[in-house]
Amino acid sequence: MxxxxxxxxxxxxxxxxxxxxxxxxxxxxxxxxxxxxxxSQGPLSLPDGLYLQGIIDFWNRVDFGTKLWNSFVISxxxxxxxxVLSVLNAYALGIGRVKGRLSILVVFLVANTLPQEALxxxxxxLSKAVGLYxxxxxxxxxxxxIQAAFGTYLLSAVLGQFPKEILEAASIDGAGRWRSLWRxxxxxxxxxxxxxxxxxxxxxxxxxFLPLIFLISNDTQTVPVALAVLQGExxxxxxxxxxxxxxxxxPAIAFFLIFQRTLTRGVTVGAIK
Amino acid sequence: xxxxxxxYWLYLIPxxxxxxxxxxxxxxxxxxxxxxxxxxVGTPRWIGFDNYARLLKDERFWxxxxxxxxxxxxxxxxxxxxxxxxxxxxxxxxxKRFGPxxxxxxxxxxxxxxxxxVAVAGVVWGWMLHPSYGAVNQIFGLDLDYLGDPDLAxxxxxxxxxxxxxxxxxxxxxxxLQRVDPAYYEAAEIDGASWWRKFWHITIPQIRPExxxxxxxxxxxxxxxxxxxxVLTRGxxxxxxxxxxxxxxxxxxxxxxxxxxxxxxxxxxxxxIVVTFLFLRVQEREQ
Numbered sequence: 001m002x003x004x005x006x007x008x009x010x011x012x013x014x015x016x017x018x019x020x021x022x023x024x025x026x027x028x029x030x031x032x033x034x035x036x037x038x039x040s041q042g043p044l045s046l047p048d049g050l051y052l053q054g055i056i057d058f059w060n061r062v063d064f065g066t067k068l069w070n071s072f073v074i075s076x077x078x079x080x081x082x083x084v085l086s087v088l089n090a091y092a093l094g095i096g097r098v099k100g101r102l103s104i105l106v107v108f109l110v111a112n113t114l115p116q117e118a119l120x121x122x123x124x125x126l127s128k129a130v131g132l133y134x135x136x137x138x139x140x141x142x143x144x145x146i147q148a149a150f151g152t153y154l155l156s157a158v159l160g161q162f163p164k165e166i167l168e169a170a171s172i173d174g175a176g177r178w179r180s181l182w183r184x185x186x187x188x189x190x191x192x193x194x195x196x197x198x199x200x201x202x203x204x205x206x207x208x209f210l211p212l213i214f215l216i217s218n219d220t221q222t223v224p225v226a227l228a229v230l231q232g233e234x235x236x237x238x239x240x241x242x243x244x245x246x247x248x249x250x251p252a253i254a255f256f257l258i259f260q261r262t263l264t265r266g267v268t269v270g271a272i273k
Numbered sequence: 274x275x276x277x278x279x280x281y282w283l284y285l286i287p288x289x290x291x292x293x294x295x296x297x298x299x300x301x302x303x304x305x306x307x308x309x310x311x312x313x314v315g316t317p318r319w320i321g322f323d324n325y326a327r328l329l330k331d332e333r334f335w336x337x338x339x340x341x342x343x344x345x346x347x348x349x350x351x352x353x354x355x356x357x358x359x360x361x362x363x364x365x366x367x368x369k370r371f372g373p374x375x376x377x378x379x380x381x382x383x384x385x386x387x388x389x390x391v392a393v394a395g396v397v398w399g400w401m402l403h404p405s406y407g408a409v410n411q412i413f414g415l416d417l418d419y420l421g422d423p424d425l426a427x428x429x430x431x432x433x434x435x436x437x438x439x440x441x442x443x444x445x446x447x448x449x450l451q452r453v454d455p456a457y458y459e460a461a462e463i464d465g466a467s468w469w470r471k472f473w474h475i476t477i478p479q480i481r482p483e484x485x486x487x488x489x490x491x492x493x494x495x496x497x498x499x500x501x502x503x504v505l506t507r508g509x510x511x512x513x514x515x516x517x518x519x520x521x522x523x524x525x526x527x528x529x530x531x532x533x534x535x536x537x538x539x540x541x542x543x544x545x546i547v548v549t550f551l552f553l554r555v556q557e558r559e560q
């Protein structure tokens with residue numbers, strides 16, 4: 001196909017891209033309209049000016065700063081802790097090749113695919129029993145284990161191919177196992193570990209079911225839970241709803257832009273290995 | 274040598290303890306609860322397989338699995354099919370004629386919905402589909418209640434999920450296509466093969482492993498789907514969009530039928546495990 005044909009293909013793909021991005025655009029333009037402008041002009045007109053009151057009102061009303069901070073604390077803690085656990089496990093399974101490692105890996109894989117509903121009620125019950133209900137620590141512990149199950153699976157495959165000579169050389173130089181792990185294995189596996197850190201952070205940020213169950217009070221809730229629970233409240237008029245949607249979208253886009261390279265690399269690594 | 278390997282066990286201990294407490298014990302407790310009648314407080318009463326017998330007769334339960342099948346179509350099959358065409362068009366058409374930067378910019382645009390928390394994606398669409406002030410009705414000059422009409426609700430949720438999922442297969446397939454030896458395509462071009470024939474006889478067989486992975490992960494995601502249902506429809510109107518995960522949540526936390534909810538969750542877990550093993554078996558046989 002030459003001439004006009006190739007432009008037709010490009011045009012079709014661009015139209016599809018516009019359709020995919022349309023919800024983002026429509027949320028953004030309506031979040032900065034005043035309610036009066038919205039009701040007279042509808043959702044499709046471009047905003048007359050920058051009306052930020054809807055966003056400010058929503059922010060204050062739900063104390064959005066706290067929600068952002070909660071999401072950040074939970075996601076960052078889970079990312080770091082789950083990576084530490086994954087590294088320890090993968091060291092034993094990938095490099096140490098402990099007995100029964102295949103069945104251990106299968107157990108981790110099954111744990112990762114289990115629906116959270118099959119754990120939710122007992123976890124809810126147990127967290128109440130030990131006084132962790134409605135605390136971020138409960139979500140952090142549970143999410144850490146679930147993410148580490150995936151991380152172990154991925155990282156064990158990567159460490160299985162770790163050059164043994166380096167470790168032998170280190171042990172001849174008198175480095176113990178613990179020292180070799182942190183001084184040699186971790187620095188060399190840095191690229192994979194970074195992918196895991198970023199993915200664990202974003203997955204935990206996006207997580208909905210477990211935070212919904214554990215975090216019921218206003219000062220512990222995360223961004224997705226707060227936005228979902230507030231939907232349909234009386235005070236949520238058209239422009240405030242789009243303001244709330246915009247506030248949920250912006251952090252996600254920020255992560256996407258910051259981590260873009262690692263993300264595209266990671267999506268493929270995570271899927272295939 | 275033996276002692277050396279044994280020492281590595283120590284590194285598994287923290288995970289084994291946490292794993293026991295967070296996954297194994299809760300899972301067994303859930304299975305145990307599924308054999309009881311329990312409201313969440315007081316002592317559970319053992320009733321054997323009654324909950325499971327009740328499930329088999331519960332129309333809502335069967336409906337919820339039918340809706341799961343519909344969501345597998347929307348989240349796994351349709352995005353895989355469209356994703357294959359898009360990835361291949363971007364990779365060997367746009368990439369070659371308009372440059373790789375155009376191809377990767379388009380890929381990023383298709384991928385963007387995937388980065389949203391699925392609950393936030395639901396908030397966005399819930400707003401756009403609102404019957405009185407939503408953008409969708411305004412654009413098409415319609416007056417439909419997409420999420421409130423039992424005949425439209427499931428189809429609407431399916432459409433939203435196609436939008437949400439599409440970018441994932443596109444990214445994975447494009448990465449897979451980079452592995453394919455260009456010599457295949459060159460040879461086919463010399464033979465005068467059409468784009469469609471190359472797509473069918475080279476692209477699809479060559480990225481079969483990626484297709485498997487996408488179908489598996491998206492099917493599991495569709496079986497587990499909870500967030501979009503919670504945000505968009507809460508399983509309604511009536512039971513028009515009820516899915517097993519939301520059905521079990523409802524029994525756990527709103528109806529205080531913990532035993533019944535546990536039975537639903539156990540069945541869902543078993544189905545997911547079976548699906549995973551079936552996929553892995555088929556994949557193994559293929560290779």
